[in-house]
Amino acid sequence: MKPIITLIYCFLVSLSTGLMANDLANNPTSLNPQTSNELRLALTQVKLKAMPPLLMQIKQLEEQQALPLFKTLLAGRLYYVKADKRLIQMQKKGKERHYFSLETDQPLSELSKNQVKKVKLNNAVRRLLKSTIAELELNHPDPELRQAAIESLLKNLDSKLIAQLEQRRSLETQEKIRELIQVALNLFQLKTNPSPAKQIEAIEKLADRLEIPVKNQLTQVAENSIHPEVKQAAIRALTKIEHATNRYALVDQLFFGLSLGSVLLLASIGLAITFGVMGVINMAHGEMIMLGAYTTYVVQLLMPNHIDYSLWVAIPAAFMVSGLMGVIIERGVIRHLHGRPLETLLATFGISLILQQLVRSVFSPLNRQVFSPSWMTGSLEINPVLSLTLNRLYILAFALIVFFALLTLLRKTSLGLNVRAVSQNRNMAKAMGVKTGWVDAMTFGLGSGIAGIAGVALSQLTNVGPNLGQAYIIDSFMVVVFGGVGNLFGTLVAAFSLGIATKFLEPMTGAVLAAIIVLVFIILFIQKRPKGLFPQKGRAAE
């Protein structure tokens, strides 16, 4: 009855306000400003006992629009200003409290702690709020919110909710959500129906669901049911669910392994060029990665309002910065140490120390925060036990793109031809008129530039600090050596197999021990096959 009255009231008001009427009709927050405001005002004054009916009133009046209010209240963040009884929200940042407008999220900096008061609530109110929120969300126009709501409702079903769910099912257009509602109904049937036959029927329907409440309920039934046949069915269903969960856990591990592999690939692919193709040991390779990551940080500092596009600027910028640094190192130092690999190693290590300290002096030794663009945050949810984070997915794709681009570059372009010529026979290439010095510089710049790009990707996954590169240098060398020096495909295979191996070891041994085991394995492997997985054969390799 009440909504109809409200609507009529609203209609009258809109008529009276002429032009504004359209606005108001389109903007449901002001459905009934006066009544709504009054009810909200009442929230600050009523006793706890009177709160539930008041909340029901608000719910009926505002429907979905009340969700922010309810959620804030449930989280215990709902405050009001003592002076004008205005409702506001509070947010803690560390130990400081900040106040915001409830409707617009605008900060209200002028308020201090003793000017405001918290809206109190007890467990009864909390329970009510929870189910009310769920109920409102159940009928929310956004299907994703509806699905999330049903998932959260699975935990505490009651007959009232079931009725609502059944009602919703008849209206529901989304197949996925209808299935979910069916799960809820089955679950409720399992819980409440005394007939063992009905229970078994419900169990059998639930056996392929991965939702946690389903599993919990089945476990409970398997433990407590007085009917042995129901118990058996529950145990069967549980094993089935267990198997499915394990399968998805494996997929999850595989995904993390691939993700680590893509990071290793990005980190080592530059090295595969400088070390593998040119035969130059660059201990400052890790610092090239670090420079790339810091370039991302600087780019974001320069365009704070366009974080979403910052990576598109950062990738070429990082390539240029690290690549240029690589060319400088090659021309300034490495060129003079040609044919003396151990000395090259020492000199480039010195360079890596200098670069680290440079970054420490310029940016401070502390880690810097690099933001993720909005399109990289979040995750791809496949089912309740498996969701793939978007940033890792993107980086995996990115690593592969970089790899194949590089492969094409080396195979198809004249630079690639020159690089291969110089790496196979320097003197002959020189005699044929290849500018070996220029090729060296370009190759080194290319390898370093790719390390810079790797830095951009890494900045999305880990902290950006002066030691970023150090963490990857040994792993990168291991990947290149494991894959077989001078073989880009070997690097690809090595990176992914090491990544996957590490991630599959981790649950058994812990992260640190897994890293140690992989390292020791590679050390032993190299001693057995010094030329890696895919060695270059023949006399030329001698």
Next chain:
Amino acid sequence: MSQNNAKQFDDLKRFEAKLNAPFQSLKTSFRRDQVWPFLMPNETKANIDKNILLYIEGLNLSFDGFKALNDLNLYINQGELRCLIGANGAGKSTLMDVITGKTQCDSGQVYFGQNIDLLKQDEASIANLGIGRKFQKPTVFEQQSVFDNLELSLKANKGVLPTLWAKITPLQQDKIQHVLSIIGLSKQAYQLAGSLSHGQKQWLEIGMLLVSEPRLLLVDEPVAGMTPQETERTAELLTSLAGERTVIVVEHDMEFVRSIANKVTVLHQGSVLAEGSMQEAQSNPEVIEVYLGEEAATPAPKVKNPIDKANNNKVSLIADKGVKI
């Protein structure tokens, strides 16, 4: 009667030997100069009853599909001086690599004497058996003196501990001085080997081979970069070594080969094409066919030196072509 006596005596001796056998073995295992037998080098004597020092049978080796050695068979007699000739890529150096353990072959057998399988040994063990090698490029230890280079090459126990305690005996000292005078480096004995000229380094290499008293010498292009006089001296040296030692020489300089060889082996595409005296090799129709047949398609070869030109025969053409390829 006397026969009977002799037989009795023999029996007695045999009995005594039986009785002593355990003590003998005890004695050998508790020798005072060999406290730790595992530190002693395993000295196996090559069995050369058949007067053949090196057996090479059915040797195959390929690099990425290229057959460097193709069912190669070669026998070297004890005390022989054998020359290996053939074009570049015929497999001469590869064969040496296989004999000295540098390269593993795909299949085949290499025996030193009748009893020692060389394919089962590593480079150092092979060297310790008495197989010495002189490389194409002189590789002396440039940071050490000529004397030290020779000292390192001495025939001695080359285990870690024996080397640590090793002192040069007067005999060894004499030996080194002797070799120094042979190779003409007495004056340079205490110079760094790195300061020697190219030819002197060649001589030092030869000297290092000499002090090591090998049974089998593998000599790869000994006269490259030498003056005609030095070449002559090398030829003399090598021929004087043959008999007591066995020498295999790989050389492109046909004049030199002719001056030393009594038997040559012609290699072609990884297997033996012809074997025999120089004359025989030269007149072998297969050798002529293989080389002349190819030669017809290519312009006339450049002849290396006037002597070669003077008695311009087929083998020298072959060799020169070899250099060219």
Next chain:
Amino acid sequence: MTFMNTLFGQGRNGLQSRQQAGQKTLPFVAILVISTLLACASNLLLTEDSPLYVSTYTITLLGKYLCYAMLALAVDIIWGYCGILSLGHGAFFALGGYAMGMYLMRQIGDRGVYGDPVLPDFMVFLDWKSLPWFWQGMDQFWFAILMAVVIPGLLAFIFGWLAFRSRVTGVYLSIMTQALTYALLLAFFRNEMGFGGNNGLTDFKEILGFDLQADATRVSLFAITAFLLAVIFIISQYLMNSRMGKVILAIRDGESRARFMGYHTERYKVWLFVYSAIIAGIAGALYVPQVGIINPGEFSPINSIEIVIWVAVGGRGTLIGAIIGALIINYAKTRFTALFPEAWLFALGGLFVLVTLYLPKGLMGLWETLQTKLNKAAPEAEIEPKDEIKTGVSS
């Protein structure tokens, strides 16, 4: 000039550095012994206001430098003489240090914060009930010392045996050694390993019943370090002058050639690597009681690579060079980090680049070039080559 000549030997053309090194042994050891005795005497006999007084702090600092010098010696033996660039010698040093640290830890007894008579504090903190097996026997000094030698030696043997037998050489080997120390770094950071995790072992009280804070103990430790450095120096010098030393140089300059001469080079390399690791272990065992702490940081790859630069600066392939390099750089580090802490890594990094580019033979090489120039300038200093032959034969 003549004094310097006897000290550093004659740098003549064509004369081997090996022979010079032989001549230099005695003066070097003499200087080491005399300066050690002087420093000890002035600390123990003089009063603090005397201008010649050497403070206990300085003595400990000197002791630390000498440990580093020993470590540099170890790296030089394997790198300078045998051409094996080990980027993991810090691991052997740290293992020796941990062995000594475990002994010192057990000596604390019930004087720890938690007062447990057997368990070190960190084990009580982790709620461990009994001593892990590898801590057994570490309360015996002789056993701890044995372990400080055996553990690094054993690790070096296993690693070297695997690596040298399969002929891993050059840069590959360097990276492997770095990975080795990195793996150990990660392992020792773990609390479950039972070596005190992140914090390592510290708060030592006494060694063999002597108070570690006492002046006399500190001076004795310094003197022992100097003595052992001299002993190891003499042994190494003998080693390098023996035929084995020549073989090792031969392996550095042409390993496959040495192999064709009948030397099982991998065996030489393994044993030299073990010898070098043992020296590093001893240096670590001497280092820990003097600085009073050992933690996993000692395993970090940068420490190991720093040792290499000491040797490079001093001049690799000369034992004295390694020692001088270690002393100079560490003194510079102490001064530098006190004055401009930021600049030290710049300086160190720059040093790496400059030395490899412009001073491949280090300070000793520089000294020899200068000597040669001086000798050329002064004609009376020229000596007939015949003399050289004589000296060479007698050696």
